[in-house]
Amino acid sequence: MTSSLYLGIALDGAGWHPSAWREPDARPADLFHLDYWVALVRAAEAAGIDLVTIEDSFGLQSSGFGGIDPRRDEVRGRLDALLLATSIAPHTSTIGLVPTITTTHTEPFHVATGVQTLDYVSEGRAGWRVQVSGRAHEAAHVGRRTLPALDPALVVLGADPAQTALIEDLFGEARDTVEVARRLWDSWEDDAVIRDVETGRFVDRDKLHYIDFEGDRFTVKGPSITPRPPQGQPLVYALAHQKVPYELAVAGADIVGVTPHDDAHLEAILGQLETAAHDVSRGADEPLRVWTEISVLIAETADAAQATLARLNATHGEPWTSDTLILADTAEAVATQLLHWHKLGIDGVRLRPARLPEDLSAITESVVPLLRSAGVLDRPDGVATLRARLGFGRPESRYATPADADARGTATADTEGDPAADSTFELDLTGSIR
Amino acid sequence: MTTTASTTVHPIPQDAAGRPIRQVHLAAHFPGVNNTSVWSDGKAESQIAFSSFRHFAQNAERGKFDFLFLAEGLRLREQKGLIHDLDVVGRPNTLAILAGIAAVTEHIGLVGTLSSTFNEPYELARQLASLDLLSGGRAGWNIVTTSDAFHGENFRRGGFLDPKDRYVRAEEFVAVARALWDGWAPGALAANKDTGEFLSADALTAVDHHGQQFDVKGFGTLPRSPQGHPVIVQAGDSADGRDFASANAEVIFSLHSEFEDGQRFFRDVKGRLPAVGRHPDSLKILPAATFILGDTAAEARERSREVALLQVSPQTAISFLEQLWGTDLGGYDPDGPLPETDPVLADEGVTRGRVRHVADPVAVAKSWRGLAEAEGLSIRDLVIRFAAKHTFVGTPVHVAEQINRHVQEEASDGFVIVGHTNPTGLDEFVDRVIPELQERGVYRTEYEAGATLRETLGLTQ
Structure with a gap:
């Protein structure tokens, strides 16, 4: 049997090309309306796409990696991705919803309960794309700290110690935030709510757990205010380009998104991930899945796709650049590339449509059928959650260890005949259960 | 207020067109x-x-x-x-x-x-x-x-905010929020494909706030x-x-x-x-x-009593009393009389995570005891009186x-x-x-x- 290739669509504004909003099918005036997003996600859902991600940032977009630019001719502004995803949830039924949430300026407790709530509203389809914010102007929105300007070229080279230290700090904080979220998601055992009329107790407090997280940047006591969500652990996705984020992904993500430009690059990345897996202990139950990210502009012919890209670039004023491979080609070429990388060990792909809705339509109408006939899109029947759809299990809460229950039983037996030493008896008293 | 007596119908103030002036x-x-x-x-x-x-x-x-x-x-x-x-x-x-x-x-x-x-x-x-x-x-x-510091333990700031600064922070918070909400002018979003203007000219105003509680500088992200x-x-x-x-x-x-x-x-x-x-x-x-x-009024009264008993279980009755007494009352019978002892005065009450302001617990306890004795109320009856009072x-x-x-x-x-x-x-x-x-x-x-x-x-x- 052919192994599954999983498909995600990365939604952002009118598409990933900066000039896409001026295309005939684009709806730039509707970018801040729920209807626009529901239509896109429903189209993806109808085609059997596994998940959508929704981009976000802690400030206005800019064309470079630095601060605010004065451009008024490109899409600026975004809705809060978590809230947008939660509003989309009741309008959809099977597709995974994975908003981007930054860890740099947000409260880990709010982030964790927000994703938990998305999981409740979507009935088990929530994920979280973890993102850091390294931009100095975004730090000024909170005033908690000042950040030096990041130069992506220097960062990737690892050449500048100050830049490397900043990256390590940002991703260290992200790692702590993911750890806090995962502990909070587990902090209610699944059977914590007991509604026991006899003893008057709604909840069994022995099944609620303090998480007692203490890190360099924050401490979080717990437990969550929200019961354990349908998936137990909502899906965590991390886009990564170098050693430090690879280590974050190994430590806390379910899926890492990588950006190879060719086979050799992919091989090198997989090697780096393997190194990271040796260096860092894994904080999730199952092996890390590797997805590639590719930007796509699709047309009937390769020439037509290239011509469209050239036209969009002319409007933009310079060639569109991306951290990913940009494929301006036919649906066949895109499908061939995906299947090729799937053979090299890739579990899934997050496609970034250059234009919305046009390239999303091309994916659902042309690329998906090709992949389907290649037999890589079969999904198990009757799966209800995003984790199950992607072949992940539903993990037990880390705090629900059967060994604990055994230990309690043993302790009770040992102290039989000595009620003063019986911890169960003491607990009953302090809980005013009489 | 628990009123079940029939009410006098009051004339409703009306405007010139005969419509009630005040709407619910x-x-x-x-x-x-x-x-x-x-x-x-x-x-x-x-x-x-x-x-x-x-x-x-x-x-x-x-x-x-x-x-x-x-x-x-x-x-x-x-x-x-x-x-x-x-x-x-x-x-x-x-x-x-x-x-x-x-x-x-x-x-x-x-x-x-x-x-x-x-x-x-x-x-x-x-x-x-x-x-x-x-x-x-x-x-x-x-x-x-x-x-309070109790809630702070789940958040970055940790600790607590000096109570006297609560509304200082709230005022400043709202002021910054309003500035951000006003940061995009009406009509800022042009989205004009023909002219290539996504934002109109002078559409965005930066917030530049530096106060006691917050330093916020930059542009909002939404129209x-x-x-x-x-x-x-x-x-x-x-x-x-x-x-x-x-x-x-x-x-x-x-x-x-x-x-x-x-x-x-x-x-x-x-x-x-x-x-x-x-x-x-x-x-x-x-x-x-x-x-x-x-x-009927009688049926409503009966239902009110039934609901109150569900809202104040025997365990809840004791727990409620412990919030005022500041000590473990687990040995008391919820269907019996109130404790003879006075509340324990401590800096921090037994309850955390919920706002309760009782200036003088000893005096309140005394008044509750008096009420219970006068009307023959058990602990649970008394708690129902305070914690399960139905407005209408x-x-x-x-x-x-x-x-x-x-x-x-x-x-x-x-x-x-x-x-x-x-x-x-x-x-x-x-x-x-x-x-x-x-x-x-x-x-x-x-x-x-x-x-x-x-x-x-x-x-x-």
Whole structure:
């Protein structure tokens, strides 16, 4: 049997090309309306796409990696991705919803309960794309700290110690935030709510757990205010380009998104991930899945796709650049590339449509059928959650260890005949259960 | 107030066209994590499943409520150092659940409680603007000023905020949020494919705020939302709280549900408005109210007693008393008399995660003991008297007339109705009380198409 290739669509504004909003099918005036997003996600859902991600940032977009630019001719502004995803949830039924949430300026407790709530509203389809914010102007929105300007070229080279230290700090904080979220998601055992009329107790407090997280940047006591969500652990996705984020992904993500430009690059990345897996202990139950990210502009012919890209670039004023491979080609070429990388060990792909809705339509109408006939899109029947759809299990809460229950039983037996030493008896008293 | 006697029908003040001048405004409170919410009678459904929120919201919208109201959870309540386990526990993230509810409703306002202490203005202003955009102008913010270290243990700032700075921070928070909401001019979003202008010229104004509590510099990320500024709700009752409300709030969620007390509060707060240049109708006062219906007054009284027994289990009765006594009373019989001993005075009470202000516990205990002795009340009876008091008990006609009397005679602008069963607790109110209000011409029969929450509330700018 052919192994599954999983498909995600990365939604952002009118598409990933900066000039896409001026295309005939684009709806730039509707970018801040729920209807626009529901239509896109429903189209993806109808085609059997596994998940959508929704981009976000802690400030206005800019064309470079630095601060605010004065451009008024490109899409600026975004809705809060978590809230947008939660509003989309009741309008959809099977597709995974994975908003981007930054860890740099947000409260880990709010982030964790927000994703938990998305999981409740979507009935088990929530994920979280973890993102850091390294931009100095975004730090000024909170005033908690000042950040030096990041130069992506220097960062990737690892050449500048100050830049490397900043990256390590940002991703260290992200790692702590993911750890806090995962502990909070587990902090209610699944059977914590007991509604026991006899003893008057709604909840069994022995099944609620303090998480007692203490890190360099924050401490979080717990437990969550929200019961354990349908998936137990909502899906965590991390886009990564170098050693430090690879280590974050190994430590806390379910899926890492990588950006190879060719086979050799992919091989090198997989090697780096393997190194990271040796260096860092894994904080999730199952092996890390590797997805590639590719930007796509699709047309009937390769020439037509290239011509469209050239036209969009002319409007933009310079060639569109991306951290990913940009494929301006036919649906066949895109499908061939995906299947090729799937053979090299890739579990899934997050496609970034250059234009919305046009390239999303091309994916659902042309690329998906090709992949389907290649037999890589079969999904198990009757799966209800995003984790199950992607072949992940539903993990037990880390705090629900059967060994604990055994230990309690043993302790009770040992102290039989000595009620003063019986911890169960003491607990009953302090809980005013009489 | 538990009134079941038949009410005199008061003449309703009318305008020249014969319409009642004062209209009733109602909010629907999602059942909270306290003993009011009954979970033990088999009728209560999940406190967290989205189906519960959907039912609750759609029923309130069927009843043409102005808005639904959600409290906020920042930490689970504790008593005697242990998580309190006798009441409903667990709720969603406030903003996220409102975004979900926005998708399954069309008209009803969505008001969430959000702390100015454990949030930052840039992010919260953006989330509220997002909610206003996603809901087509239905967002409201009940701003609370948590200050204790207990909640702080779940947040970056840790520790606590000096209580005297609570409203300093809240004031500054709202000022920064308003600046961010005003940062995009009306019409900033040009989205003109022909000219290539996505933003119009001079569309964006940067915020550059440096104050005691916040340093916020930069641009907001969202076009002006349908309401511009989400509706500001406030629930604090201190002198600082009332000053904050008269300067900032558009709705007060008050605890003054008794008639005369309500009138005093109404006069006090509305009387503060002219001094700050505001019209009395630019602020609505909505006290919390519970209700029990029956076909007859006697039946309603009987149901009230049945519900009260569910709201105050034997264990809850002891637990409630421990909050005042500040000590373990586990050895007392809930059906027996009150403790003879006085409350233990400590810096920190036994209850954490819930606001309780008792200035002199010993005096209060003494008065409770006196009341219990005079009327022969057990511990549980007494606790029912205080913790399961139902605001309106009677026939639907009686309850509607009581509500209307409060509004016409300026004891309130309406009520925040709290049901005791999740999520169906307000179904009966919508079925039976709302038609009575509508028949009296004091309550809407349809929402105004496309109205924002501010418009639905009839707030005068």
